[in-house]
Amino acid sequence: xxxxxxxxxxxxxxxxxxxxxxxxxxxxxxxxxxxxxxxxxxxxxxxxxxxxxxxxxxxxxxxxxxxxxxxxxxxxxxxxxxxxxxxxxxxxxxxxxxxxxxxxxxxxxxxxxxxxxxxxxxxxxxxxxxxxxxxxxxxxxxxxxxxxxxxxxxxxxxxxxxxxxxxxxxxxxxxxxxxxxxxxxxxxxxxxxxxxxxxxxxxxxxxxxxxxxxxxxxxxxxxxxxxxxxxxxxxxxxxxxxxxxxxxxxxxxxxxxxxxxxxxxxxxxxxxxxxxxxxxxxxxxxxxxxxxxxxxxxxxxxxxxxxxxxxxxxxxxxxxxxxxxxxxxxxxxxxxxxxxxxxxxxxxxxxxxxxxxxxxxxxxxxxxxxxxxxxxxxxxxxxxxxxxxxxxxxxxxxxxxxxxxxxxxxxxxxxxxxx
Numbered sequence: 274x275x276x277x278x279x280x281x282x283x284x285x286x287x288x289x290x291x292x293x294x295x296x297x298x299x300x301x302x303x304x305x306x307x308x309x310x311x312x313x314x315x316x317x318x319x320x321x322x323x324x325x326x327x328x329x330x331x332x333x334x335x336x337x338x339x340x341x342x343x344x345x346x347x348x349x350x351x352x353x354x355x356x357x358x359x360x361x362x363x364x365x366x367x368x369x370x371x372x373x374x375x376x377x378x379x380x381x382x383x384x385x386x387x388x389x390x391x392x393x394x395x396x397x398x399x400x401x402x403x404x405x406x407x408x409x410x411x412x413x414x415x416x417x418x419x420x421x422x423x424x425x426x427x428x429x430x431x432x433x434x435x436x437x438x439x440x441x442x443x444x445x446x447x448x449x450x451x452x453x454x455x456x457x458x459x460x461x462x463x464x465x466x467x468x469x470x471x472x473x474x475x476x477x478x479x480x481x482x483x484x485x486x487x488x489x490x491x492x493x494x495x496x497x498x499x500x501x502x503x504x505x506x507x508x509x510x511x512x513x514x515x516x517x518x519x520x521x522x523x524x525x526x527x528x529x530x531x532x533x534x535x536x537x538x539x540x541x542x543x544x545x546x547x548x549x550x551x552x553x554x555x556x557x558x559x560x561x562x563x564x565x566x567x568x569x570x571x572x573x574x575x576x577x578x579x580x581x582x583x584x585x586x587x588x589x590x591x592x593x594x595x596x597x598x599x600x601x602x603x604x605x606x607x608x609x610x611x612x613x614x615x616x617x618x619x620x621x622x623x624x625x626x627x628x629x630x631x632x633x634x635x636x637x638x639x640x641x642x643x644x645x646x647x648x649x650x651x652x653x654x655x656x657x658x659x660x661x662x663x664x665x666x667x668x669x670x671x672x673x674x675x676x677x678x679x680x681x682x683x684x685x686x687x688x689x690x691x692x
Contacts, residue, residue, distance in 0.1 A: 286331065288331065288333070289333070291332030291333075292332065293333040293419075294333075294377055294418060294419070295333065295377050295378065296332050296333040296334055296374075297333065297335050297338075297418075297419045297423075298335060298344060298346045298347055298350055298373070298419075304324070305325075305339060305341075306325055306326055306329065306336060306339030306340050307321075307322050307325075307340075308340075308433075308437055309322055309323065309326065309434055309437040309438055309441055310437055310440075310441070311440075311441050311444050311445075314571060318402060319441070325339075326339075326434065334429060335419075335423070336430045336431055336434060336659050337423070337426040337427045337429070337430035340430055342426050342430065344418040344419075344420065344423045345422055345423055346418065346419045346423050347421045349373075349414070349415055349418075349420065350371065350372075350373040350415075350596065352414070352591075353372050353373055353376065353411060353414055353415060354371075355371050356372075356405060356411055357401075357402050357405065357411075358399055358401050358402055358409070358412065359399075359402075361411070361444065362375050362396045363396065363397050363399070364394050364395065364396055365395045365396070365397050366394070366395040367392070367393040367394035367395055368393060368394055369465065370391060370394050370396065371393070371467045372411070373415065374391070375389070375391060375396065375406075376406070376411040376412055376415060377415070377418065379390050379406050379411075379412070380412065381412040381413070381416075382409065383407050383409070384407065386403075387399075387400070387403050413526055426624070430646075433669075453461055453652050456502065469640055478568070484613035520584055531585060568651070569648075569650040569651065570651050570652070570653065571651075571652045571653075571654075572652075572653055572654065573617075574616060574617065574627060574631065575631065575645065575653050576653060577615050577616050577617075578600070578616060579645075579647075580615075581612055582600065582647070583614070583647075587612060589603065589607075589611070590602070590607055590608050590609065591603060591608075591612065594639050597646060597647030597648070598641065598645075598646050598647070599636070599639035599640060599641045599643075600628075600633070600639060600640040600645075601638070601639050601640075602624075602625075603621075605621040607619050608624075628640050630656065631653055631654075631655055631656060632653065632655075632656030633645070
């Protein structure tokens with residue numbers, strides 16, 4: 274059994290060259306190391322493999338040998354045993370030893386006695402083995418140790434294990450990210466169900482989208498929603514986009530408005546004004562005569578706008594600001610046509626004019642209305658008269674204010690008798 278990670282002593286964690294020299298092949302019969310791959314293995318099995326590798330490394334053993342490589346050092350160690358009188362040293366106390374470890378401990382110039390102390394083992398050497406050890410012949414037989422080819426194999430096995438760990442770290446990182454996302458959504462789900470259970474009435478929560486633990490849904494904060502550096506931001510002129518001719522109505526002799534220079538994209542402004550005004554429509558809210566059981570806003574345009582902002586599928590091009598008091602709109606090039614259709618607009622510029630028409634103003638790249646707040650009801654009405662465009666002043670009003678009322682002078686026709 275490998276030692277658990279949190280129970281290893283400082284001595285076990287200390288790696289040295291001496292450990293590798295003395296223990297390179299000493300544990301050949303005890304360790305079998307499998308590849309560090311996450312495929313088709315459980316978490317506990319993968320953890321066991323990590324512990325086996327760590328134990329081998331801390332002992333100074335060979336990763337290549339544990340993974341099944343054939344090493345020349347094994348053959349040298351077995352051949353060394355034939356030089357001595359016994360296959361293994363005579364250990365009187367402590368764990369058993371190999372002749373390879375004893376020779377590496379004695380070195381090339383051994384001058385010791387028949388009794389040796391190697392780590393926790395006490396060894397008694399016969400006279401023949403003592404003379405052989407003092408001659409330096411066993412040392413020269415092993416040198417260089419480990420074998421050069423074995424070192425090459427060890428380096429290759431270490432590099433393979435490092436690549437396996439890198440791949441495993443990447444997979445685990447992706448799993449941890451998924452765990453965090455699922456945990457966040459699950460907490461949100463638990464909070465919503467708890468609120469629904471506590472109230473027992475779905476209508477109380479309809480249209481509201483609370484978040485749990487103060488966490489905001491993940492939406493991009495850079496890119497399509499970056500404010501455009503235009504000189505019009507913050508000015509009362511509401512010139513968000515290049516001026517496009519909009520409908521300007523003049524009074525005719527018959528008293529009915531006659532459109533001049535009308536833009537077909539802005540026809541929906543008049544339609545929405547009619548739908549949003551209960552005095553000009555005969556139904557209860559929608560053009561088709563239907564009305565949902567619950568809605569936050571009296572205006573159809575504002576209600577549709579709120580529903581789009583609450584829909585996560587629309588957040589790439591249109592979403593609430595972080596404080597839920599402003600509207601962020603993406604670039605025209607990526608704005609989908611189906612969202613324009615849902616808000617009864619036919620172009621991106623028409624949507625922007627519609628916002629200004631309802632009293633929104635642009636501040637720092639976002640569109641703001643004091644009464645338009647996420648999850649709160651409103652009775653926002655058009656802020657401008659429909660007799661002129663939201664972006665252009667009324668020529669009729671300008672003529673009246675500057676020139677004053679115009680009077681027609683009627684001259685009395687002279688008769689011949691008065692001449």
